[in-house]
Amino acid sequence: MPRIPRARTRPAPVARPTRLARVARPATATGVVLAVALTASLAALPAGAAAPPVQAAPPGGAVTTASAARDTGGVPDSTWVATWAAAPNGGTTTDGFPGYTIRNLVRTSAGGDRVRVKLSNAFGTAPLVVAHTTVGVQRLPGSPAVADGTLRDVTFGGAEAVTVPAGAEVWSDPVGLRLGAGTDLFVTTFTPERSGPATYHAEGLTTSYYATDGTDHAGSPDGAALTSTTTSWHYVTEVAVEPGASRGAVVTLGDSITDGVGSGRDRNLRYPDVLAQRLRDAGGVHARTGVVNAGISGNRVLLDGAGVRATDRVERDVLQRAGVSTVVVLLGINDIQQEPHQLDPTKITDGLTRIARDCRAAGLTVLGGTVTPFAGWRSYGPEQEATRQAVNDWVRTTDELDAVVDFDAAVRDPADPHRMLPAYDSGDHLHPGEAGLAAMARAVDLSALGRPGAVRPGRPAPVERxxxxxxxxxxxxxxxxxxxxxxxxxxxxxxxxxxxxxxxxxxxxxxxxxxxxxxxxxxxxxxxxxxxxxxxxxxxxxxxxxxxxxxxxxxxxxxxxxxxxxxxALGCTQDDDVCAVELPFDHDSIATETNDADGDFDGLGWSYAAETLPSAGPAPLAGTVYAFGSGADGVDNTVRAGGQTIGLPPLRADGLHVLAAAADGAVDVPATLTYADGGTQVVPLAFSDWAQGAGAGEQVAVAAPYRLRAGGGRDAPPVNVFARAYAVDPARTVASLTLPDEARLKVFAVTLEQADG
Missing domain, CATH: 2.60.40.10 (Immunoglobulins)
Structure with a gap:
């Protein structure tokens, strides 16, 4: 299962699907509004690791929506509104995910009385069989379990299984589940057969769950078998609801700012999320407006690479969204600052003109946003700034747009307009942080969103309590x-x-x-x-x-x-409950924002940020207590696994707990626990890469929203420290733990859980 990579490089341009044909969709209204916000994005990615693979749909194969369940009535009479969506980057893995159950977690922006989901094989080269699909409200944050009474089977044309043709997307039948706005919903799929590449969205910034054992767990309420996690979304690209009379849906077409880079994982504070909350807070018809995300990190107006170029994905990612009424497109900065640089502003504005005209031809109103400042970003220069200003001049004066949203003014530093206001900067000088994303959401005029009567009420739903x-x-x-x-x-x-x-x-x-x-x-x-x-x-x-x-x-x-x-009771006598072992720290894995070059977790200059970790000393984490090292400058705080033997207090213990993480990929290497009687026990140290989710049997003990790069400050992606627990013979006294010779593994802490008696 692909996860967000430790570091990313800009993907090479790839082949893409042919221009998408207009197809029937559950809801789109005429006279709707498209807001095009031309702002900054994730572009030049950190060197040193590959980006997720992106593969094209079959040559000559347009993406179509195929489903016996889709609406066939006139568009103005539609009852459906998109409440969540993700724009697919492309395809990943040649064979797809045979035998996988994937529980994708999404958040509704608008509530409704019935639900539909869209499954996508847009980038697949063979038919995709989805044997079972379910929906249900998440029981609790951080859990794969479904809330009691909310699990529903999803059908397609009345059947549980559906085959999605290569290059196609499929709408489900309506599902009788009344959902409120701002609710976390699982869409779970089971795919029994090989079929790839699998259509996916990489930067979900949301923890989803999966199992690989070949068993259908889609109908499992507790999700106990779904022990692995991913922050990408797979197969599902849209969820629609029947909200009643509505002004439609807001689609945010863009790049990494729209995608949420700069916001925290599992926080739902991307700027479209904040915009959705503003609409809910406004009440009335505004509260029935959907807001869906069509951002792809690294996306450009004019070139393929990180997803299909924006000019050629408007049909799939905007016009086919249910009840679309507004789109905010944050595009342009990647064309300016990514290699190859596009420094001719007229070529960028020509691409934006094409987007605007395509949307107007479909009956949409187009709003344009200004490109946000990015002085201080690694590829910034005078030529890039001149191009940004020229694009912004066009946005502010062209007749191709119906209105302007000045995102530039919303986040720039009045004292230095080429830069973002420090309070709004995520730290990399390109992506706004959560405060900056909120400022962008506040810059959108709610009265410009949607059209009265765009979506009519559906059938009445029974009163339930x-x-x-x-x-x-x-x-x-x-x-x-x-x-x-x-x-x-x-x-x-x-x-x-x-x-x-x-x-x-x-x-x-x-x-x-x-x-x-x-x-x-x-x-x-x-x-x-x-x-x-x-x-x-x-x-x-x-x-x-x-x-x-x-x-x-x-x-x-x-x-x-x-x-x-x-x-x-914390201590290292037999009468205490847990013993936090004093480790011989020999490596500095933690830096501070004031000295981002202090640590070096991965050997490439990236470190954990002390501000995101527990303070030095006893730290209750993952069900026990660890002695966490200091993040102060110049202090070692981890043990680099190099075959060394660590002495343990002479205790009878029934549990050994290890806090660790790996760099440059996961590790699975044996340590040796030695008892005082000379006997030994193998301790398998299987720890995930710090930028990945937890593997089977592993817990995320610390979830850090960012890391630090030497000389570069805050950097994506989010990173983790993991915990594992091992059973120990309670009748014997422990003596030492010998680590494997694996320098990619860093151990933060070890704790013994004393045996009773």
Whole structure:
């Protein structure tokens, strides 16, 4: 399963599908609005690793939408609006994913009374068989489980299985699942046969789950077999809902800024996400407007490479979206600053003119945005700045556009307009950070979005009332003997007419705290995410506790769940609970923003950022307590695996916990645990690359939103530190741990869990 690579280089230009033909779609309205925002993107990628493979659809094969279930009525009478979408980069892996169950996680921007999903084989060269597809609300952030009562089978023309022709996309039948806006939805597919390349979107910045065992797990509520993760989306490219009377959908056509580079993983703070929240906050018909993302990192107006060039993907990624009413296209900067540089602004504006005219010919209104500043980015220069200014002059004055969105003005530094305002900069001087992305979303005039009456109401849905609740983590570990606060995650999925007002009551050791909440449900299953905090006094004794969470919503019902809180005695005597081993650190893997050249995790100049990691000292992570190293300048904080033997406190233990990560790909190498009696035990150190998701049996202990590059500051992608637990013979005393000779593996911490008695 491909994941976001450790570092990326600009893909070479590739062949692409032929120009896409207009086809029927669940919803598109005439007189709709297209906003073209011509802003910066991910372009020159860090050297040293390959980008995800991009392969073309069959020569001469146009992408078509094939489904017996698609709407056949007149477009103006459509009832469907896109609530989520992703633009495919291309195809990955020659054989696709035979025997894989992939649980893609998406977030709705608008709610609706029924759901449809679109499966894509746009870049495949052979028919794709999808044997089983399901949808369901995510039970809890970070979990592959589906919330109780929300799992639904998806059919295509009445059948569970569907064959998607090469180069085609398929709409499902409507599914009876009432979904609220801002709700995390799983779309799970099982593909039993070889068929590739698999159509995918690389930079999902969202954790999805998969299994490779050849078994259909699409209908699994708990997702227990889906132990591997990816931050890419596969096969699914759109979800549509019936929201009622709506102004349609906003499509954001663009590059890496639209795609979310500069925002954190699993945070849903891309600028289209923030725009969707603005519409929901505005209420009324605005709240029924969908916002969908058609950004592809590295995409250009004029050249293929990171996806099909923008001029040739408008049909698939804009005009075929359900109920499209607005598109914000962030394009142009990659043409300017990527190799080969396009420094003739008229060629860029000619491409933008083609996009605008294609959209106007389809009845859309076109808005244009200005290119954002990027002084300080590695390929910036006077010629690039002159081209940017010329493109912006065209955007601000041309008659080809119907209005202008000044993204340049929204994020530039008034004291140095060639640069982004530091507070808005992600750190690389090209991509806005989350504050900058929010500023861009605020620059969009909501009154320009959509068209009244673009989408008519669907059939009435029955009134339903329900409450389900889940909490996590299932078990939290904290250190006894010190004051602390423990934060839990609680997700309630509520459904009742109108506004749902409820109370979360958290109870531990007889102490209750009440947290009120309010959310617009409108009769649809709508998620509410809460983070109750449990305060631990310094005199709280070690031992387990039950934390009870009760959600009560008048007019909907109540639900209860619980978690376990373990207070452990930290120390290295047999009577303690856990022993954080003191390691002989010999490598500096952590740098600071003020000295980004201090560490060197991977040997290529990239490091973890101290600001994203736990402080030095005891750190409860992944169900135990580790002694985390210091991120201070000049201090070693990891052990580079080089065949050395680490002495362990002489304890009888029943668990060994290792905190580590690999560079330049995953590792799977044996360590040796030696007991005091001379016996040994193999400890398989299988750890993922720091820029990948967790593998089977592995936990993400620390998720860092960025890393640091020596001399370059903050850098994508997000990176992780992983944890693994190993069973140890509790009747024997441990003596030492001998690491493998594998310099790509860095060990952050080792903890022993003492045996009872």
């Amino acid at each position: 329900s409450v389900v609740v889940a909490s996590g983590p299932e078990t939290v570990t904290a250190v006894a003997g010190r004051a602390d606060e423990v934060v839990f995650r609680v997700r309630a999925v509520v459904q009742r007419p109108g506004t749902a007002r409820g109370i979360l009551t958290t109870t531990v050791d007889g102490v209750r705290t009440r947290t009120p909440f309010e959310v617009t449900s409108a009769g649809r299953r709508t998620q509410v995410d809460l983070e109750p905090t449990v305060a631990l006094p310094p005199d709280a004794p070690p031992g387990p506790r039950t934390v009870r969470f009760e959600v009560s919503v008048p007019g909907a019902g109540r639900a209860v769940t619980q978690a376990r809180l373990d207070l452990v």
